[in-house]
Amino acid sequence: MGYVADRWHKTRPAKGEAECGEHKGLVASKAHGSGKRWQARYDDPNGCEITSLHKTKTEAENEIVKQESAKQTGSWLDPKAGTITVEKYALETWLPAQNIIGRSVKEYKGALDRYLIPEWGNRQIRSIRPSEAGAWQQLLTSKYELSRSYPNRVARYVRGVFRLAVIDRVIAVSPFDGIKAPMLVQSDVYPPDIAEVQLLVEHAYKPLWAAMFEVDAQTGLRSGELRGMRLEKVDFLRRLYHVDEQVVYEAGKGLYLDKLKTGAGKRVLPLSQRTVDLLAAYVAAHPPATEGEWAGLIFRMPNRLPVGESTIDWALKQTCRYAKSPPRHMHDFRHHYASVLIAGGENPKVVQKRLGHKDVMTTLRVYAHLFAEAEEQTREVLDAAWAKPGETGAEKESPQQGGRIPESRRSKGALKQVSG
Structure with missing residues (x-):
């Protein structure tokens, strides 16, 4: 249990010391009046x-009761x-506590x-007020x-700093509590349909680009994952690919394989x-290196180095010009893969797993409008199946089950261009 001490007076005065002029029966200490x-x-x-110091004895006693109760x-x-x-805690405590790899540490x-x-770098972390937290987000x-x-991403990092400070018992409450995070604005994606992907593959001006474009559209790999494909990770018998590494670029380090x-x-x-079949044919025509840093790398440049991100992006832009198609980015092939899965009836959890998203909410946030389109297709199928001759949607019988499919479905082909 704590206790209260009187700084202005000695607890064990020497015999014969003069009495304090202000407080009878007490002997003044050097701190008296200060x-x-x-x-x-x-x-x-x-x-x-x-x-801790207090003006009155009662305040000091109350402080002890408060701390002992806590x-x-x-x-x-x-x-x-x-x-x-804030700077010291963010860089020396929060950042090392994040379970992230080196490139992400640099990003954070x-x-x-x-x-x-x-x-806020020079501010004490306890001094940040909720009003300031809200104003900072506006900045x-x-x-x-x-x-x-x-x-939203930057605010998520900073809110995490203060959230950890609460967990560490550095502060009692985060100034961001009760403050809404910036809205996560997610633009709708409009992936190329199968016809457009085929057009780009046909107009690719090198076998390397044609193979990479088609494999990406068939697997939904991220650019670094695609460029880091290695032969030993492909299980041709079971038709599986083990995705666990990627090619990355880091200033001062160059290209390298990383987890x-x-x-x-x-x-x-x-x-x-x-x-x-495509991978087998490409590997047969362009055998990967069998030794060295890039052993087994399927896609590589003539100098046997990996394909850089900017290189393949430029190749796709050139291909779009040759094909006279709208400009595309490599990530559009990933979106195409997702759209094919969704149109085929795969549930969001499966799509999340195939794309390697950390949670299903990410998948739903990016592809919400595509799932909505798939739902509408379901309604059309049901309406057509149950419609009687002459009713809306009963224009043509399904050759498979005798049901009716609407004209709108018949005119769109196997996979239509998805719009928001």
Whole structure:
């Protein structure tokens, strides 16, 4: 249990010392009249003494009762812990606590350096108020001009800093509690249909690009995963591909193979027979290296190095020009793969697993409008199946089950271009 000490007077005065002129029966100490008189003393949960100064004895006694009660309930906070600066806590405590690989550490630190530290870096972490937290989030768009998903992403990092500070008992409550995060703006994706993908493959001006474009459309791999495909990861017999690494580029380090950023990205991907045949034919015509850093790499440049991200992006832009099709990005092939799965009736959880998303909400957020389109197709099928001759949607009988399929479905082909 703690106790209260009188700083202005000695507890064990020497015999014969003069009495305090202000307080009878007490002997003045050197601190008499300087600062707050009463000192609350108590031990923290680890047995280390904590002190605080107060104007009155009652305030000091109340402080001890408050701290002792907090220790009993498990809600005790070190009063000095919250004095750490936002910069120090973010970079030395929060960042190392994130279970992320080196490239992500660089990304996270870059966001903190650009948007958090210039605003609050020198502030004590306990000093940030909710009103300031809300105002800071507004700065992401007004001052730093971030758009699309970036305000939400940066705010997520910073909110995580304060959330960990609460868990660490550095602060009692996060200033972001009750403050809505910036809206996650997710633009609708409009993937190429099968006809457009085939057109791009046909107009690819090198066998390398044609193979990479088609494999990407058939697997939905991310650019780095596609460029990092290795022969030993392909199970031709079971028609599977083990996705667990990717080619990345880092300034000062160049291109290298690295593990995936998240555990969800590590997956076993079913391959179609067409994809297996395509890979087998390409490998037979262009055998991978059998030794060295890039041994087994399926797709590589003439100098036997991996394909760089900017290189394949440029190749796709050129191919789009030759095909006279709208400009596309490599990620559009991934979207195409997802759209094929959704149109085929795959549920969101399966699509999430195939794409390597960390959670199904990510999948739903990106492809919500495609799932909505698939739902509408389901309604059309049901309406057509139950419609009587002459009713809306009963224009043509299904050759398979004698049901009716609407004209709108018949005119769109096997896989239509999806619109929002």
